[in-house]
Amino acid sequence: MIGVEEFEAGYDRLLAPLAEAGTELILIEPFLLPIHDVVEAGVARARIGTEKRKEWRADLDPKIEAMRELAHKYDAHLLAARETGDRLGDDLRGAAWPRSGRSPQGCVDRTLPGDSDAYPAACPA
Structure with a gap:
């Protein structure tokens, strides 16, 4: 993981x-989906549990704030992906996770703020 200073x-x-x-x-804010189960992800099928996601969240929160500051600095539009990820997390249990482990195929990228109607069609139940 890179530090927030290097990220910004x-x-x-x-x-x-x-x-x-x-x-x-x-x-677009960086985000994590708040999945509560253990997830197998990546080519090696690594098991990612609650403790690892807590580490990621602690690392990611300052980067989200940095992204917000950059959006303000450059008068950029900012898509609040963290809020979208938080909203979708529990709904995505059992979804088809890609081998990268990043997000269920075609779900989050199609459901950023302003596109909430796409969620039911884009994401598996």
Whole structure:
């Protein structure tokens, strides 16, 4: 995992020339789905439980705040993916997880704020 300073600096280096060129920016908060069961993920089928997700959450929260600050700095649109992930987490138990373990195929990316009607069609029950 990278630290929040490196995370923010990397995004800042990416966003600065785009903003200077007049690009309309849209940023998406990093997020985790609050799944409560043990999940097998990745090629090695690693078992990811509650303690590992607590570590990830502790690492991710300051990065979410950094993303919000960057959105403000660059007057960018910010999609609140953490809130969407929190809302969807319990609904996604038993969903078809891809081998990457990142999110159920086609669910979260289609249900960011403003697209809530896509959720029932996009995500398995």
